[in-house]
Amino acid sequence: MKEEEKLKVPGYEYFKEASTASQAACFVLGFDEVDCLDDIGGQQFLVDEVLPKEYAKPFSHINLYTVDSLLRPVNKELGMVVAEVLRDWNMLAAESFVERAERGKKICYNYFTQSPEVILALDMVPMCVEVIGAIDALLYDADTCSASVDRFEAEGYPDFLCSGQKVALGMHLLGKVPCPDAFLKQPSICDPSNAQYDWWAEKCKVPHILFEAPYYANERAFRFFLSEYKRHIKELEELSGNKLDEGKLREYVKLGNEALSYHLKTQVLKAAVPCPDTGWHAIIDSAALTMLGQPYALDFFKANYEIVKGRVDRGEGVIPEGKEELRCYWGWGFNGYDLHFMDWLEDEYGATWTGCSLSYIPKFVGLVDTTNMDTMIESLAWRMFNWPMSRQGMSFSELWVNDTLSAARELKADCLMMGTHRSCRHFWALNKILSDRVTDELDIPSLRFEFDLFEHRFTPDSELKKITGDFLSSLNYSKLHKKREARYK
C-alpha cells in the first residue's frame, strides 16, 4: 500500500506521527553535549532552524518534560533507548492497522495486566489501552492529552473516571484511534477500567473477552483463574482463526522471560546504597511490562539493567555529588506526563526512586516455565495472577499493604511516597492503613498526595513540587539513615 493510501487507514496516521515525534526526540538526543533544550536554543528555535522538516511538525507540540528528562546526562543513555522503543512501537502499531486493512490481521486492545505472549503467538497484535493513553500523555504537550480527556467528558461522563482509559477513549472519539477487533480484560481489578472498557466494546460492537480472578490469593482461586485463562485462550483462538502453537508461543515466552529477567535483576540491584537507578522511567517500566514477548521490552529492560549494573559496580548513585540520598518507595506509582518530576526530586532533594507498586514484581512470580504448552500456560497465568496491580487490586487491602511493606523493606526505603492517582478507589480506601503500618512496622515517614495519571490539570506541577518539597525539607535525613542502617544490620 502506498503512503497516501495508508494515511486513509484508520489509526495509521496517529501512530505514524507518534513514531515520527519519537524519531524527532531521537534526533535531538543525538546532539552531543546537550543537557536540556535551552542548550540548543529552545523548542521554537529547534523547530524553526534545526530540525528536518518532517520532524519539525510533531516536535512543535511535543512534551517538553519528556524531552528535557531524556536529555538529562544521567538519563540520556537510557533516554535514547526509550525514544527508539517509542518510535518502533508506534511504527509497528501504525503498520498493524495497515496489515489489518490489507489481510485482516486482528488487533486486540488489552488491559495492562495482561501478558501479551499468547496474543502474539496467535498472530494478533496486542495494544495496551493504557499505553495508548500514556503515549498521548508522554509524547505530546499537555493540551493534546487534555483535549482527549475533554472529548470523552463532553459525552457526559464524569471527570473522576480513570484517565488510564479515558485518554484512549477520547482519542477514539477524536478519530485518532479506531476500534480494535476485540477488547481483552481482567475484570477483577477495578471498576473504572471495567466500565470504560465495556463502554468502548459496546460502542465498537466487538467481542469483549474477559478472564476473571476471584478475590483470594490461594490455590483454589488460582485454579479458577487458570481455568478462566484457558477459556479466554479458546476465545482468542476463535477470534484469530488460529490454533495456539507450542513452538511459536515458546519463542514469545522466551523473549518475555529474557526481558523480565533483566527487570528482576535490576530490581535486586536497586537495593544498593546509593540507589543506582533513576526515577524518570517509572511509568516506562510499567509500560514495558505490557510489551513482554516483543523486542521493545527486552531492549528497554536490558539497557536499563546494564546501566544500573555499571553504576553498582562503580559504586555510583544518580543524585548530584554532595547531596544526601533519601530512598523513596512509591506505594502506588507516579503520573505519566511529567517524567522530569523525578529528576527534580533527585536533583533538589536527593530523593531517589527505589520502586513502585505499579512495576514491582514479587520474587515468587518468577519466569515462565517453557517445558511444554501446559507449563507455559500455567506459569503465564501465575504471572498475571500476581502481576502488579492485578494481585493487589483483586483482593483484600492486606495483600497490597503487605506487598508494599515487603518491597519497601527489601529496597531499603527511607520513606514511603503515597502519591496516588485520584481514580484508584482501592488505594484511597487503604492509604491510611498503609501509612499507619509503615509507621508502626518500618518506622519511616510517608506522604499522601493526589494527582491524576495522565491529566496535568488536576494537580499542577507547581503544587506537586510544593507538596513533596515541603515534606522532604521537613525530614532529618541523617536520622533516617541511622534507622535504616539499624534495620539492616
Added chain:
Amino acid sequence: MSVQKGALKELLEIPDRRDNPYVKKWHTDGKYVIGYMCNYVPEEIIWATGMLPYRLEARDCAQTDEADVWMHRFNCSYTRSILQLGLTGEYDFLDGICFLNGCDQMRRTYELLASKAAKKPMWQGMIAIPHYLGDNAFKWYKEELYNIKEDLRSYFGAKKVTDEELWDAIILYNKSRKLIGKLYDLRKEENPRISGADAFKLTLAAFYMDRNIYNKLLEEALGEIEKREPVSGYRARIMIGGSALDDPSFIELIEGRGGLVVTDTMCFGTRFFFDLVEEKDGDPMEALAKRYFYHNPCPRMVKEYGRRMEFTEDLARGAKVDGVILERMSFCDLHGVDSPTIAKDLETMGIPAMVLEKEYYMLPDVGRFQTRVEAFIERIEG
C-alpha cells in the same frame, strides 16, 4: 410482636437502626444479626441458618468526618456514610458481616467496618462473585455460596441447614418479592393510591425486620392502600435509577416539585425484588445461585449493558413514564459510565432523561436539585 398503629404506618416509618424493635426482639430471642450491602448476597442462606439478614444503609447520615480518615473523599459518599455509621457505633448490633465484591468501594468498606469499626469479634464472611455471566463464573459463585453457608453455620455453632429449611426461606423471600411486585403494580395506575416515596419506604422496610412479620404487614398494608384516595395533580410520571439510594428523601424532593415516581431500576428497588427463585424440587442452593447470579444485573456486571437497557426500557414503558432521572453519585465509577449512556439511549427512544450528580447526603444541594428537577419537569411538559 403486636403492631397497634396499623401495618401501613408501621412500615412507612421504616425501623430505625438506632432503636429497631425487630432487631431487639431477634437478639432477645438469642439469635444473631448479619449485615450485608449488596444484592448479590442471598438473604435466604442467612435466614435459613437462623439469622437475620440486615442490609446496611446510611439514611440520615449527614457527615462523614470519621470515615474520611480511612476512606479518602475520592471514594463515594454512600460507602463513606455507611462506614461513618459503623465507626460511630450505629452498627454495634451486628454479629457478623457478609462481604461481597459488589464494587471496589463497597469491598473496602467491609474491610474497614470489620477492622476499624467493630467493637467485638464478629463473623466475617466473603462471597467473591465474578464480573461476567457465564458457566465457569456461575460454578465459582455457587461454590462460594456453599462455602459461606458452612462458614456462617460453623462460626455460630448452628446446626446443619437442611434443604427443607432453605426451601422454606426461599418461599418466604419469594413471597416478599411477589408482594412488593404487587405494590409496584399499583404504581402503574394512572392515579396510583401511593406516592413513590411511600412505596419506596414500604420496600425498604423489608431489609430491617423479620421477614415473616414484614410479609404479614405488607399484605395488610396493600389492603389499606386500596382504600386510600388516588394521588392526583402530578405533573409528570418519573422513573429513577442510578447509584445506590436507600433514602426516600430524594424521591420526596422529586415529588415535591410535581413529579410522581412510579418505578425505578434501583438496587434497593426493582433489582432487589424482580426475578423469583425458582421453586421446584432439587437443590435449593442451585436455585438460589441461579437467581442471584443471573438476576437483572447492575453495572458491576460487564457485558450486560444491553440487558440493563432493555430492563430500563421495559420498566419505563410498563409504568408509562414521562421521564427518567438517573442519579449519579460522585466517584461512583460504574453508574458514572452507565447512567449517561442509558440517558442518551433513552433520549434516542424518545424518553426524556436526566443525569443528576449528587452526594449521598444531599442536604447541602437541595436547592440545586429542586431547580434541576423543576427544569426537567418543565422540559417534559414542553
